[in-house]
Amino acid sequence: MKRIVVLIAGLAMIAAACSAGAADRSMTLYSGRSEDLVQPLIDAFTKETGISVTVKYAGSTDLATTILEEGDASPADVFFGQDPASLGTVALSGLFDVLPSDIIDSVPARFSDDEGRWVGTSGRARVAVYDSTLVAPNEMPTTEDGFGSSEWNGRVGIAPSNGSFLAFVAAKILIDGEAKTRTWLEAMAANDAQKYPNNSAIVAAVNAGEIEAGLVNHYYLLRALAENPDDVGANFFFPAPTAGSLVMPAGAGVLSSSDHKDEAIEFIKWLLTAESQTYFAQETFEYPLVPGIPASAVLPAIDSIPTPDLNLSDLATVLDLATDLVAKAGLL
Amino acid sequence: MTSGRTVIDVGPVGISASVASARRRSATRKAPWWLWAGAIVIVLPLALAIVSLLFRALDATDAAWETLFSLRTLSLLWRTFLLTTLVTTTATAVGVGGAWLLARTDLPFKRVWGVVFALPLVIPSYVIAMVLVSASGSRGLITQLVGFGIPSMTGLGGAWLALTVATYPYVFLITAAAIGRIDPALEEAARGLGASSMRVLRTVTLPQLRPAVGAGALLAALYTLSDFGAVSLMRFDAFTRVIYAQYSGRLDRTPAIVLSIVLIFAAGAVIWAERRTRGRGTVFSSTPNRKPTLHRLVGISRILAVGAMSIVVLVGMVLPIGVLATWVVRGMSKGADISVPWSAVIGSLTGGTLAAVVAMFFTIPIVVLAARFASRRTMLLERSVFVVFSLPHITIAIAVVAFTIAWLRPIYQTMFVLIFVYAAMFIAVSTSAAKATLLQVDPAVDDASRSLGRGPFATLTKVTVPLMSKGLLAGGALVFVTTIKELPVTLLLSPPGFSTLAVRTWAAADELLYSRAATAALILIAISVLPVYYLTIKPKEVVRR
Structure with missing residues (x-):
């Protein structure tokens, strides 16, 4: 009898874990960038990874202050901000995780937070x-x-x-x-x-x-x-x-309060793939930040633009x- | 029903007698508690959220006080006052003029006018402003199409025009509904005694319409106070523009909060002014049982009337829709991806419909309290409804975000909160429409029901609500179209994944994707046409008789 109970409980747990594993491939994104520009990328991400993304679109500063109000219990997993000031706001409040170094290292250091709390995704x-x-x-x-x-x-x-x-x-x-x-x-x-x-x-x-x-x-x-x-x-x-x-980057970071950090990191990595970077170059006419991806032909090279030395998060x-x-x- | 009509048919003497008796009654009778409960449920939560936001002004930083006590604040107040006065004046003139021409003259094609004249109501004010800006000027769309243009519209003039177009439909609809319920007997008597059409309008019709016109003008004034989209696109420095800038430009919320308090006082002043000019008379009436005598427009006056109506419709409807359509066509010819944003369509329909239903439900207790149990307390209730309507939406949004995070965590960012806030924010619109109707129903009808043995609740549901149902439904339709134009509250309070056509329009226009913005705006206009068509049924009925 006892054995059967343990067996059933065990099966139930495995079933729960499986279903959680399958259903839980989801995340919530706060996007300070507009739906017109971002949604096609997100759809491609969902198609590629099976991770469903629920998005809240609003102004970057509005979302940053909303995240500050929400604190530990923010529904957001990733904040995708339009400018370093709004990203820096969240970073300096200690609400971002430090990103893995392979993410941070994939774009030149001057386009990300000095401490790796958010990464630049387009210039x-x-x-x-x-x-x-x-x-x-x-x-x-x-x-x-x-x-x-x-x-x-x-x-x-x-x-x-x-x-x-x-x-x-x-x-x-x-x-x-x-x-x-x-x-x-x-x-x-x-x-x-x-x-x-x-x-x-x-x-x-x-x-x-x-x-x-x-x-x-x-x-x-x-x-x-x-x-x-x-x-x-x-x-x-x-x-x-x-x-x-x-050159002020748009960028993204993972919230410390996130329950879906794996998905969140996968999403940020997605923004830095050649496919997404090319999308930024061709569809939104921004500068791709990952080296080797060409920007729109009508633009001067990003390295030719004189850039003052500055820690971007300090803008906040x-x-x-x-x-x-x-x-x-x-x-x- | 019949008893109400009997009182009215007695004529002027009967009317004044019932005014006096109504005053006596309202002084003695006490409102049932559940009316107050219903009113408080919709008003209190949002009021609490706003008050708790205002308490943050106590922690106001030096920056906040410096912002408040600067010459700049004074000049902003003056500009906002100027704009509000101008817009209210023209919106009232256009709205009342249109309603009178439709209901009391033999203007041709009344049915068509009835619908198209109300239609600018469904176009968000920022879309009107955007369209005016891009159509005017030496390189504007008009110049591109016909070779010569109109001067570019910005600043006070542009904001005045855009907001007049955006707000006169409120005056028009509420007045048109009320004019249809005026008994023509008084006007005929005046005319029989030799008064001219203009004199009848001025001394007989308008005084009876005073509550409706006042309600419409108040909505127009408060809408102007709270508007951000049109003034910012027209580059006119109004108060809201600075409040928005202070919100979006800094992490310290207190300067914006302190400035919002100034706006609350401004709204209070407007509401007070409306009451002061209203006078004390109340006129009851009911569905008129005879056809009004129509003023015959002949010769020059006919041309002037049709011309004036045409200009309004041209600027308020033909131009916006024409420009939007041009953008779509131009985008399509460039191969832009133009598809129907279905999720936004569904979002707008759901949000608008639910908000309208909730607002209509809670309008009943507020209107019945205000019209039947008038007292200091009901006045406060009504005024708080209007103050909420006049607040910049960003202030409301931020107040609700903070309040729900602090106290109502489980329902934070749910549809429930969004719909509730829509309803509470725009209930001023539906109470205005419904109150104008109820004020014209003699309270003697309620008394008759009571004396025949119905309880207060049965009287409300079986007698009062059916009698005001037209005004109530009109109010619901107004809330629907106002809600689906809304932007800041939708952006901040909506659950992740929820989108509306207004949001799509704004976001696409912000990215200069005009063809997409125009597509969303045109769909938004299209789905609002049905409620507006309903709203204009009443002037149409008058026409039919």
Whole structure:
């Protein structure tokens, strides 16, 4: 009798383990990157591995602060963020695991967290988009500071409330210091910099002839051109190593509170496969970060972009200060 | 039912008599406890979440206080006030004008106008703004298509136009519903005594419509206060834009919270102003039993009326749908992948329908308390409903995230919370529609039911609710279309894997994938047409008679 009970219990346990093993191949992703860009990759991942992924899409900063609120009990297994500031926020709060070294080593160190808590998955260069019918490349300033001079009065667009602009201001604080950043923001405000809600609106405004130039990430223009090749915008890569030329990665990390760490790590590895990296290059026009995968042919090589030396997660430490400075300059 | 009509048919004397008796009754009768229980269930949780968020203002950092006490805050307040006033004025004029033309004149093609005039209601304000921005300007879509364009629309003018288009349908629908229930007897009497059509409108029709117009205008004003999408795309510095920026730009939440408090006061001021201008009169009426005399539009006035209606429909409906369709066609010709986002369609339908049902259910106790047991406490109840409606959605979303994580962990990020918050957030819309209906039903009908032996609950379910059912269903339809346009709360509170058409539209537009954004927006408009068609049935009935 006793033996039968043990046998049944044992069988039940094995059955439970099996079914758990089969059904549990699932994970939850918080994606600060949009569904249009990410979902095809996730579908391919599920097809390849059998791991089903439930995704919550929202803004990167929103998701980072949500994860902070959720703390230990976050439903998320992976956070896929659009910029280093939001990833750094989660990393500095101690909510990310350190990633295995084979993941971290697969992309150049300058595109990941210094302590390996998140890894860069694709690169986004800060550039100035400009109206090629009105401005010649040699008329463009060599750094973003040039837009503070009076000749650009009213001609430049920025997205002061946008995450990528604030991350850029945070980088500028780390590179140039608070005082210089403040002066620059005040100069931009005094120079009647036009304020837009996001990068897309700036690119659209340049193409519409509302403004002549704007500070954005590089790939928005390429997407606009893909929808409407007649657009007049062109990208200008600043030749000097400042915040204005920084390549800021999107990236991903595994939450310490995750119950599905194996799946989470598999997912992050998937983002770094040749297939996914090629997808970033061809579909989202970002820079692939894994060496050997070619970027879009119209882009300058990533290594040719001058990059300031900076620990990207530190952006999170000055994000609030960046917002403060932007607000005090009257730009918010 | 019949008794209600009897009172009305007595004419002006009968009406004023029943006003007086209603006031006496409401002073003496006490509301049953379950009405209060129902009202509190929907209002309290969200109010608690918001209040507990506001308590965080006590820990406000120096940055927060500096943000609050700056000249910038004053200038933002002024700009927001200016925008709200302008939008409310034009939205009211357009909404009331349209409703009057449909119900009281011999405007041609009324059925068509009835539906298309209400349709901008289903287009999210950020889509309207996006479309206006891209259509205008020297290189805008209009220029590309016809060779000459309209000046580019940004700033105050653009935000004013976009929000007028987005909000006048609220005024139009609520007023149109109320105008259909006004007994034409008074207007005929006035006309018989020699008053002109305009004078009848001003001195007889409009005063009777005052509660409905006020409710619609209040919704328009509060919608404007809470709107983020249109003002940010139009690059107009309104309060919400700064609140959003403070939320998304820093980890310290307190500056945004402190600014939200200012907005709560602003909403309070708007609600107070609406009450102040309302006056004390209440007019009861019921389904009119005769056809209104239609004002005949002849010559220039006919051309002007049709022209005015056409311009509104052109800007509010033809232009947005035309631009969206152009994007889809252009995308298709470029070989863009355009497919129906089914999961988002299902998400929108489920979210919108459930929110509408829940909101309708809880509208009953709130409206009955407000219309039949008016007191200081019911006034507070009504006002809190409107304050919630006026809050920026991001404030609500963040309050609920923090509150459910802290106190209601098991239901965090579930459909249950999402639907509840939708309903609680937009219940102001359905109470406005339903209250306008109930106010026109004489409380003597309830009394008759009570005196014939029905209990208070049976009276509610068998008499009061059926009498206000049209307003209630209209309210439900309004909640449906308002919910499926919603963005920030959906993004932060939805369970992982849940998506809606509004989210798809916004996300695709953010990535400059216009053809996909337009596809989602067009489907969103298409599935909202049915509820709007229902909402406009009432003006249509008037036409039929």
